Amino acid sequence: MIETDILVIGAGLAGLTLARELSTLGNKVLLLEKSKSPGGRLSTRRSDFGGFDHGAQYLTSRTAGFTALLNDLSQNGKLAPWNPDGKDSARPWWVGKPGMSEIGQAMARDLGIQYDTRVTGIVKQGQKFLVHTDYRSEPGPDYLTSRLVAAIPAPQALELLTPLDPAFVRLKKVAMAPCWSAMLAFDTRLAGIPDLIRGQQADVLSLIARNSSKPARTGETFILHAAPQWSREHVEGEHEAVKSAMINAMREQTRLGGSLPDPAHFAVHRWLYALVETPLDQPFLGNPENTLFACGDWCIDGRAEAAHQSGEALARHIMSL
Numbered sequence: 001m002i003e004t005d006i007l008v009i010g011a012g013l014a015g016l017t018l019a020r021e022l023s024t025l026g027n028k029v030l031l032l033e034k035s036k037s038p039g040g041r042l043s044t045r046r047s048d049f050g051g052f053d054h055g056a057q058y059l060t061s062r063t064a065g066f067t068a069l070l071n072d073l074s075q076n077g078k079l080a081p082w083n084p085d086g087k088d089s090a091r092p093w094w095v096g097k098p099g100m101s102e103i104g105q106a107m108a109r110d111l112g113i114q115y116d117t118r119v120t121g122i123v124k125q126g127q128k129f130l131v132h133t134d135y136r137s138e139p140g141p142d143y144l145t146s147r148l149v150a151a152i153p154a155p156q157a158l159e160l161l162t163p164l165d166p167a168f169v170r171l172k173k174v175a176m177a178p179c180w181s182a183m184l185a186f187d188t189r190l191a192g193i194p195d196l197i198r199g200q201q202a203d204v205l206s207l208i209a210r211n212s213s214k215p216a217r218t219g220e221t222f223i224l225h226a227a228p229q230w231s232r233e234h235v236e237g238e239h240e241a242v243k244s245a246m247i248n249a250m251r252e253q254t255r256l257g258g259s260l261p262d263p264a265h266f267a268v269h270r271w272l273y274a275l276v277e278t279p280l281d282q283p284f285l286g287n288p289e290n291t292l293f294a295c296g297d298w299c300i301d302g303r304a305e306a307a308h309q310s311g312e313a314l315a316r317h318i319m320s321l
């Protein structure tokens with residue numbers, strides 16, 4: 001059994017922000033993360049053809065706290081501006097360098113994080129929480145904590161926290177959409193198309209982005225994101241069928257048609273909880289005893305900045321107790 005003051009489930013942007021803030025005050029904070037690395041949906045898939053940012057594409061900032069984080073990352077060479085041909089906003093767009101996953105890696109430095117560790121269940125033990133885990137798909141150690149935070153997508157938090165406290169039934173209000181993401185590399189440059197194309201209402205693809213147009217990337221690589229409605233309809237689709245539909249849509253939406261060459265590399269990834277459709281509309285959720293909490297982008301909005309805001313707001317609340 002491993003004991004800690006504050007246990008955070010999930011080392012995405014919300015969990016990392018929270019843990020960083022709380023650690024500065026000397027709290028004993030431990031993060032449990034089911035993946036091999038930090039960052040959550042700010043993610044980069046490595047391949048022989050370079051890295052693919054198959055989750056979030058770029059970051060924008062409106063709040064002072066997130067702007068400070070972006071400035072810090074930028075000064076340390078972990079972040080760079082992205083100005084794709086086809087950029088449709090006047091706001092600066094920031095990307096991790098050399099990949100989006102660099103952001104989580106930088107933020108995770110000096111934090112206590114157990115990777116490959118999935119929380120499978122939580123039970124109350126007196127005033128504390130006993131947390132059961134799997135480590136690399138085998139039964140892992142138990143953790144005991146006085147305060148517990150689920151910094152994970154709302155539907156997953158609902159499953160873990162509702163049996164412990166009825167306050168978390170409110171998570172049912174939150175709606176999140178899936179997203180099929182495709183990663184393609186080509187041997188030659190695709191002439192005549194911009195770096196960024198947004199889909200229209202009825203299109204299969206909501207986004208076609210030249211991944212290699214971001215700073216510090218090489219080759220000719222693309223990311224395709226299927227639209228929420230299409231992703232939902234094909235959420236259980238076979239990989240080959242999804243690939244075929246997505247490349248056909250790329251042919252159509254780029255107007256390259258039959259002149260689009262066969263990709264040298266083609267993989268797909270399904271994000272089950274990708275984008276927030278209905279947020280909670282409050283910065284975090286907690287129980288009346290202030291011992292159990294949930295935070296994440298879905299509290300506020302479907303953007304990385306919202307995850308940061310949520311983690312920051314919960315840290316301030318816990319520090320005020």
Ligand SMILES: Cc1cc2nc3c(=O)[nH]c(=O)nc-3n(C[C@H](O)[C@H](O)[C@H](O)COP(=O)(O)OP(=O)(O)OC[C@H]3O[C@@H](n4cnc5c(N)ncnc54)[C@H](O)[C@@H]3O)c2cc1C
Pocket residue numbers: 009010011012013014015032033034035038039040041042054055056057058059060117118119120151152153156179181225271273274275295296297298301302303304305306307
């Ligand atoms: C396809 C796609 C495109 C996007 N595009 C953009 C964009 O261009 N700009 C933008 O600002 N935002 C974008 N976003 C949204 C952005 O990625 C999120 O808002 C942000 O990363 C959410 O951070 P989070 O910490 O709330 O959640 P997450 O990043 O989901 O972090 C949750 C973490 O919890 C872990 N976890 C879950 N369950 C368990 C468990 N039981 N035990 C242990 N660990 C667990 C997960 O592995 C994950 O690391 C996009 C997202 C996707 C998927």
